[in-house]
Amino acid sequence: MAKEKVRYIGDEVAAVCAVDADTAEEALDLIQVDYEELPPVFDPLAAMKAGALLVHDEVPNNISVTIRKEFGNVAKGFDESEFVFEDSFYSQAVNHAPLEPHGALAQYDLQKKEMVIWSSTQIPFFLRRNLATTLLIPEGKIRVIKPRVGGGFGGKLDMFAKDFCACWFAKALGRPVKFVYEREEVFIATRQRHPVHLKFKTGIKKDGTILAQEFYAYADGGAYNSTAPLMITLLGYFLMIPYRIPNLRYEGFHIYTNKPVGGAMRGHGIPQARFAVECHLDKIAGKIGIDPAEIRIKNSIHAGEPHPAKFVINTCGFAETVKKAAEGIGWREKRGKLPFGRGVGMAGGAFPSGTSNMSHISSGAVVLMGRDGAVNVLTGAADIGQGAETVIAQIVAEELGVPFENVRVTAADTGITPLDPGTFGSGVTVRAGNAAKIAAASVKRKLYQFVAEKLEANLDDLTCENEKIFVKGSPDKGMTLAEALKAYQYTDLPMPIVGRGSWMADATEPTTLLKEDGNFSPSYSFMTQAAEVEVNPLTGKVRLIKMVAAHDCGRALNPMLVEGQLEGSVVGGMGQALYEEVVTEKGQVMNPSFLDYGFPTAAEMPEIEAIEVETDDPVGPFGAKEAGEGTQLSPAPAIVNAITDAIGVEFTELPVTPEKILAALKQKRET
């Protein structure tokens, strides 16, 4: 709840709890708040100037995060360049628009003095910590259960008023209390993708080799900070991957304004940067006469290469994704060769598979095998629709040699499941998957010890296939899993067969945000998406005809889920490129409904071709890398580049609406 000062339209000042919604609305009407109006600040570039009014009195110039970094020798890089190009871009505010609004149900057990909260959250354990801190209840007396969540996309990472208020009222009243946001509240009072102003300067050789870049980013944070330090870091650091940028100057600023609050959203800062740099790159390619696919392959970073910020790249299929995406869209036949109004474009990207450095929290896992061979996995991992539970069950089934159907996952319940940082940074498969794999291996070992004795075989010679454990190479010398478990059950003291696992990215050279460089993530995914569009010059409407999404996610443990991510990212990218923008006037959101906000629907869906470029990563479970947020980086710039190819006009501000296209075409005709 806001105290003394209200900083934006979504700042809560009072909460009401009632037996039904109508009564609550009536009670709200009875609350009178006297506001003393203060002069607002809405433009981030104005807000950071000297003398601007302060959103938070203690934050000078409204700049809540500043990052200034130089990698290599930028001046020297520009000196050696044969061309230098400069550009400015703006990426808009976008809402996550999860189908399920944010909600929480809390119940306080007066006897146990325990709070139980079912919350649509991506981070049950952090939410527990935040509730403990704010409700002044010990962590052990708060149980956060994550039920099925109808979409998160980063928008359910923070603790919101619905969590705190549901708990507070539940404790005060001794009754269960539910808070569910209306759609309007999701728009104005949760989080959104940061609008960012971006300035680029690139030095390049004639042959297309990039030598140096300067990059300035000004993110409009709205009234509060949320995960801004990480966002500002990712925005700059991931310029140095997938391309080799030997010399980079990066300055990033997170600025307070009296507007809705920016937070994590699929890609977390990188989509904004990617839009800018990939469009900038296409422009450069055009100016120096190099094919955009070629310039991307030429500057591609490779596995094992040193990285300016000390990232360790074990596997990298980037160049391959460029080739596959080009093939898929028919690049050679189409780029620059289609009739006016049609065009193709591409864009690349890279993303971490979780972080090595943050919060020092490992994923834990416990695997229990029942006497009927049924396996229960306790994991803190928070499935928000991406399929985390499915993939963890697959990993455990594979490790144990039992059918997938035998594995049940009990997840994301701080009262039962081991610690896990939650779902963000696309680290779940690698981190929680590795933990589950270790726990399953421990279960296997415990069972094999028993079977080895029974079979008078060597423990290390045993293997399991189709629920039969046998000596490698001698399938006859074995017993079924059911036989083994029954025999085990009838020993004198059959301990529950339980295995423990814990995993955290190797942090020997960790990145300390804003302090020291190091390996940011245990592994990096790479992707290229290529779009074909048709632009109607009379209406300015853009139709996305086809999108080819080539993704190196290591080994795809569940190809259907990876495809789902790729397809979802195309929808997100279309929204970012063409349709979506949270429009504010004087701090007020003007389009806080699905009708007015207008994200792409089934009617706008293009043909999508998903191509997996498999690399077998040594760190991930069974070779897996991330396949969640990385997919979101390339679609928007690929679409914008395709529009440029179609009508010969460049765009630097998102979304590229029909109005902007018509205005640009008009200007083009007139000049």
Add this chain to the structure above:
Amino acid sequence: MAKEKVRYIGDEVAAVCAVDADTAEEALDLIQVDYEELPPVFDPLAAMKAGALLVHDEVPNNISVTIRKEFGNVAKGFDESEFVFEDSFYSQAVNHAPLEPHGALAQYDLQKKEMVIWSSTQIPFFLRRNLATTLLIPEGKIRVIKPRVGGGFGGKLDMFAKDFCACWFAKALGRPVKFVYEREEVFIATRQRHPVHLKFKTGIKKDGTILAQEFYAYADGGAYNSTAPLMITLLGYFLMIPYRIPNLRYEGFHIYTNKPVGGAMRGHGIPQARFAVECHLDKIAGKIGIDPAEIRIKNSIHAGEPHPAKFVINTCGFAETVKKAAEGIGWREKRGKLPFGRGVGMAGGAFPSGTSNMSHISSGAVVLMGRDGAVNVLTGAADIGQGAETVIAQIVAEELGVPFENVRVTAADTGITPLDPGTFGSGVTVRAGNAAKIAAASVKRKLYQFVAEKLEANLDDLTCENEKIFVKGSPDKGMTLAEALKAYQYTDLPMPIVGRGSWMADATEPTTLLKEDGNFSPSYSFMTQAAEVEVNPLTGKVRLIKMVAAHDCGRALNPMLVEGQLEGSVVGGMGQALYEEVVTEKGQVMNPSFLDYGFPTAAEMPEIEAIEVETDDPVGPFGAKEAGEGTQLSPAPAIVNAITDAIGVEFTELPVTPEKILAALKQKRET
């Protein structure tokens, strides 16, 4: 569902499922069943005679279980006796009358092909097995969750139609289905305490030493078997404890009739035998002129004594319970000395703390410690109101040196918790408690290993009190639990702190039911209850004034829960002695409602004095033995013996109603 033949009034022939109860009732009215009437058999003694009609065609003489045993040399024992006494008794049918009727809610997940059932059951894992067998679904695809259960008393041990039908319909319809019995259905279609005809013959010396007994029991099983073999075994074998019976002949029969089905009920056969033998003993004491308290102490078995059926008695406070109960009731001043209409009586008993021999299922436990010191115990133990979860939490808290409030118990969910046989035979505290203690010790050891390194101390020198771990004798050399956990959390790879435990009674000399003798239970509880009553000679009404319950339950881990058990047992004993009987006419239950059945209520409650006679048992966790069913053995015979003391009339049939008392007083006056 009954096939071809309906054997009693509670045999289900069809099931209906509807959107509400009214619709279901209407649908039921539309079902027409054509019954061909067969001649019935209602009297067990008639049913076992040659030529009687058979309830089950394959069971000759309707005898489903027969046991014939001789311990010692009975003929010789009688030869050496100075007196021989014979008696016959009858103990009636009694319903468990749990406040919550039997219910089940099933939900079938069509995607996972998994059945989830919430059932008011005492045995989640056996129920899972029975559902798997009957529904033809693998055990791993059935998850049984035991919610809070409103009383079991043995009546929720079997799988009932409500379980099967809820699951069957849920699978067929793909919708959640709930079956809750009405009170009438609880009476006619679940289980009841077996009515038993009992015949006794006892040989005794002048000084009160019992030399030999012959004992015949005829249990009316109703139409089916349920847990009859165990019941018939307990009924006879527990005659040899708490008294030293060196020579015993026991013949027991379980007989089918066309009546409601007998099953397990608190004490499981022993309360019927105890009523008979304790009243028989009082009669003998009177005849040979020995004080009833003295004859009980004289014949008391002692710890370490050999037992005819090879029971191993490690601890025995029986004689002490007789003394304490006598003191408590004012035996010396009152017995035989109160005015007509008032009297005191006592009765003893002994009970197992779970079984050593049955089903070969150990209790498993898993204990997890969270980073805030909160402890989660996974146990299969099924709390049905007796406080199992509380006691297990206490045991874990004690073992770990953390406050009770820090321990959460997750119990009786076959999808999450380790295997446990369930709640029967009063074995939960010893079996599941020991398992939890072992798991907690394992957690402690894992944490201590880390702390020992940090403190540069010896692992075995560490202890924990008030959440501080320190070197024994040097409280300064230590760290708080919170400090230890935080430091552990920040190590490179903090595995979840998980401990495993498993416990099963040592079965080196197991009893095989009806086959070989051996140690039936890991330990035995002992008890004496003494009653003071007032009999109104004009109305025949009995008022129980006071009950003293002295119980040797080893070490009482939770004295309040033990008292609760003792108090509850007095209510049960009053019902058995004075009020309750499931009355059938031609197989039809005549009083299937709480109004007609008439168990004792708060208005009839006497003063109750609970006395714990503590022995420190070496097997149980922290010295505990059973305190659940044993308490139920003595109240009824103590009350009946007190009535005899009050009005000088003996009773051999339960319940001792006002009508029987008035008739007996009339007969006494007339003779």
